[in-house]
Amino acid sequence: MTGNGRVTTFIRNGLTFDVRDEGPIDGAPVVLLHGFPQDSRSWDKVAPLLHRRGFRTLAPDQRGYSAAARPRARWAYRTSELVADVVALIDQAGLGPVHVVGHDWGAAVAWGIAAERPDRIRTLTALSVPHPAAFLRAMLTSRQILLSWYMFAFQLPWIPERMIASDGYGYRALLSSGQAPDRAKRDLESMRDRSRARGALNWYRAMFLASPGSVTGKVRVPTLFVWSDGDTAIGPVGPELTARFVDGPYTYEVLHGVSHWIPDEAAERLDELLGNHLRDH
Numbered sequence: 673m674t675g676n677g678r679v680t681t682f683i684r685n686g687l688t689f690d691v692r693d694e695g696p697i698d699g700a701p702v703v704l705l706h707g708f709p710q711d712s713r714s715w716d717k718v719a720p721l722l723h724r725r726g727f728r729t730l731a732p733d734q735r736g737y738s739a740a741a742r743p744r745a746r747w748a749y750r751t752s753e754l755v756a757d758v759v760a761l762i763d764q765a766g767l768g769p770v771h772v773v774g775h776d777w778g779a780a781v782a783w784g785i786a787a788e789r790p791d792r793i794r795t796l797t798a799l800s801v802p803h804p805a806a807f808l809r810a811m812l813t814s815r816q817i818l819l820s821w822y823m824f825a826f827q828l829p830w831i832p833e834r835m836i837a838s839d840g841y842g843y844r845a846l847l848s849s850g851q852a853p854d855r856a857k858r859d860l861e862s863m864r865d866r867s868r869a870r871g872a873l874n875w876y877r878a879m880f881l882a883s884p885g886s887v888t889g890k891v892r893v894p895t896l897f898v899w900s901d902g903d904t905a906i907g908p909v910g911p912e913l914t915a916r917f918v919d920g921p922y923t924y925e926v927l928h929g930v931s932h933w934i935p936d937e938a939a940e941r942l943d944e945l946l947g948n949h950l951r952d953h
Contacts, residue, residue, distance in 0.1 A: 679730060684760040687741035691761065692731045695723035700794075701767040702950070703758065704731040707776020707800075709836060709872050710859050711737045714775065717939035718946075725947055727771075732761055734778070736871020737862075744870070749878035755784040759792055768792045771950050775799040775935055777875055787889030795953045797896045797946060799934045800903060802910035803917040805888050810910035819907055826876040833869040836860070849904045850931025892920040894953040898945060900930035900938070923949065 679693040692712045702722055704715045712731035719729045735741050735749060735757055743749075758781060762768040771794050774782030779801035786796040801807065810816040826832045836842040842863065846856035863869045895918045899911040915922055925945055930938045 679761070679765045682732070682761045682764045684757055687735070687738075687743070687757075689735070689738045689741045689757065689761065690733045692719075693728070693765075694719055694731075695728040696726055697728060699723075699726045699728035700771065700950070701765070702727045702729050702771040702773060703762065704729055705758065705772065705774035705778030705781050706731070706734065706737075707774075707778045708875060709842075709863055709869075710776070711862065713858060714935050718935045718942060721939060721943035722946065725943075725950075727950065730761065730765065730767075730770075732758070734758075734781070736874055737868060739868075742867050742871040746874045746877040747881055749871075749874040751780070751784050751878075751882045754781045754875070755788055758785055759789050762792050769794045771795045771797070773797040773799070773946065774801075776801055776932070780804060783891065784889075786891040786893050786895070790891075790893050793893050795894045795896070795950060796891060797898070797949060799898050799942070800900065800906055800932055802897065802899070802906070802914040803891065804882075805917050806913035807906075807910045809913055810907065814907060814909040816907045816909060819905055822905075823876050823879065826873050832873050833866055836873070837864045837866065837869050849933070850902055850937070851933050852936065855933065855936050891918045894921040894949070896923045896925070896945060896949040898925045898927060898934060898942065900927040900932065900934055902930050903932040905932050921953070 677697055679691050681691060682689050706712055706714045711733045715731050722729055735754060762770055769792050772782045772785060779798035782796055782798050783803055786793055842860050843856055897914055915924060927938055927941060934942055
């Protein structure tokens with residue numbers, strides 16, 4: 673923490689995480705959790721809109737993405753560790769309970785925090801990725817398993833690191849998923865660092881090490897879930913099932929004609945939804 677009260681880093685178990693702390697210093701805190709293969713810059717369009725509403729945003733570069741927080745072992749990327757990292761940020765910043773907004777893998781972490789540490793959260797907003805139990809059911813009962821083929825490909829050693837860092841395959845894959853060219857270049861340039869690419873991919877490699885509680889736990893905090901019908905990675909079944917796993921106030925919104933990359937592509941619409949959700953709770 674700096675002398676002006678801003679949080680630039682936090683530490684957990686010897687790992688140092690970078691944080692972008694912006695907006696009114698006395699504003700209600702919103703923690704923004706990025707997904708794969710992005711980092712805190714994925715919130716560049718959303719954060720200023722929240723600042724205008726009077727919110728303070730803290731966007732960490734999560735485990736595997738911050739340069740000083742890249743353990744090698746895949747077990748170090750279990751959901752329980754990812755959740756504990758964000759809890760440590762909230763506690764060390766002394767700002768809890770906070771609003772939590774997560775996209776993609778960041779949404780998976782946000783679901784975990786809401787289920788396991790509801791005392792640290794005012795509201796949950798999950799973008800794109802449904803509740804883990806809903807996602808698992810969709811994998812077993814729909815074509816979601818076909819859409820998620822890459823999760824199994826990422827289990828291979830070293831080959832995914834080389835592919836994602838290449839100028840060809842990784843870039844074309846993001847473009848085909850709907851990401852804008854400039855954003856795709858932004859997201860992939862840092863993946864040329866092999867240690868960062870390995871850390872990011874280890875989130876997938878640790879998927880099968882998750883505890884049952886991290887998959888089945890119900891959420892009781894006020895929750896907004898936003899899915900987009902142009903998402904090539906997440907089909908509609910998981911999002912439709914998610915309501916079964918939320919016992920608290922719940923809102924489900926579908927963005928039409930929007931790809932998986934909601935914070936980049938639909939920042940103003942997302943800001944409108946967030947403004948209502950955060951204000952009401």
